[in-house]
Amino acid sequence: MADRDKPVVNLNRAMDALDELWQPQVLAQMNDNDVRIARIKGEFIWHTHDDTDELFMVMRGRMRIEMPERTVTLEQGDVFVVPKGVRHKPVAEEDCWILLIEPSGTINTGAEQSSRTAARDVWVE
């Protein structure tokens, strides 16, 4: 779309509309980065992003991120950056809505091919 026609999107309404689990949608792009939102529940797979950090922000619910040397638990409003190259596994016991920031084109499962691998570049409605 033309730059001057960039829309205003609403985070809350976009989260309300998320049906499918573990399928991030693009809320906005800033330079070559995506701001994505996802609804998650259950265990994701262990994976690594060799070339990029990945920022997680919990908007609703809670989750944890398991890493080889530590596990962090994230409550509503908590922000955590998984450094590039660090293997991690996101887990949510109950429904959880998260915001992610990562370079456009980043694959959600990193180098792992999995049934969890999501379509890319799916924008919010």
Place this chain on the structure above:
Amino acid sequence: MADRDKPVVNLNRAMDALDELWQPQVLAQMNDNDVRIARIKGEFIWHTHDDTDELFMVMRGRMRIEMPERTVTLEQGDVFVVPKGVRHKPVAEEDCWILLIEPSGTINTGAEQSSRTAARDVWVE
């Protein structure tokens, strides 16, 4: 700080602690980008970021972004990206708390030197 020691920070508590207006603080860094938060009220100055988009998300309150060809009003949860090179002036009639995403080192007033020009690289407590 060492990558493996990255902290969990809480957006809500960091916003509660913002005293000074128009003084962004860094909540987190992802690759070479800052996620910043700011408390704003009143009119900012007209300025341009020639080399970067700037993402605004309103967390509490409302604001508007005036641009030469349009003005957008942002309510809570609204996200808008000012494209690089587009002159803009943020305005908030009442107290407003925003989240910003832009490359680390981006100066809040762009190329304009102003009393509004903020210290860079100030992290949340």
